[in-house]
Amino acid sequence: MKRIAVEQGLEDIKSALESRGYEIVDYNDGGHIDAIVYRSIYDGLKNLNNSVDSNAYGAILINVNNKTIDEIQQIIETRRYENLFI
Template sequence: MMKKIAIQKGLDDLKNNLKSRGYEVYDINENKEVEAIIYMADGYSIPYIDSFISMDTGFEINRNKDVLLINATGKTLEEIEYIINNKLYSPLFE
């Protein structure tokens, strides 16, 4: 099954590479149902964070609609693809 990815504006090379590998890729502002959202952040601010449902909004979160948030900063295409396909991040603390 083709994976659906939302990606931050300005990451055109990554977007094109993911498309060429068979992913359905959308702009993050298109509000599509996706399996992963890829963005760039400096560790202090996350763009578009207001667009994501937070734990304190009162929405029922048991909807089986998990979405990976992937910070592309410092990651290669292969690392991002590994995260998408395995739904696995490296440990936060090593």
Template sequence: MSRVGVEESLTDVKQALQQKGYDVVDLFSMEDAANCDCCVVTGLDQNVMGMTTDVPGGSVIQAKGRTADEVCQEVEERLGHSS
């Protein structure tokens, strides 16, 4: 299954993705993001961790104003998986 990097504060998103079988890792740096197929960030800070554009090999999803289910759905769509 795909590896998804999630900002540490997004506990509900991490749990939802883990329940769907994703390999979820905490994002602490761009090096962490580089090893992920997709990254989820809070979107609360402009240019959080320098990830305003696609990370190598993946994409960035902003979770601001969205439910964990909405974020999971976008992860699935971007990675070509369906639940």
């Protein structure tokens, strides 16, 4: 099961990901994190390296602005946004 950290305030995204079988964790829980979901206006990301356990190395950062839950899930599963050369 993939572990996803979701920014506080994105409860709709959190609920949707939980219903799709993802384990939702807090940034500070420690342990491996597969993806970090945030919105671009979140100022806390500038200090993210101070709050995410070193086991979060390799976590993909996903900005939810202008993305559907299906697009977010696709990014989590493929670990990429889109083909930049299309």
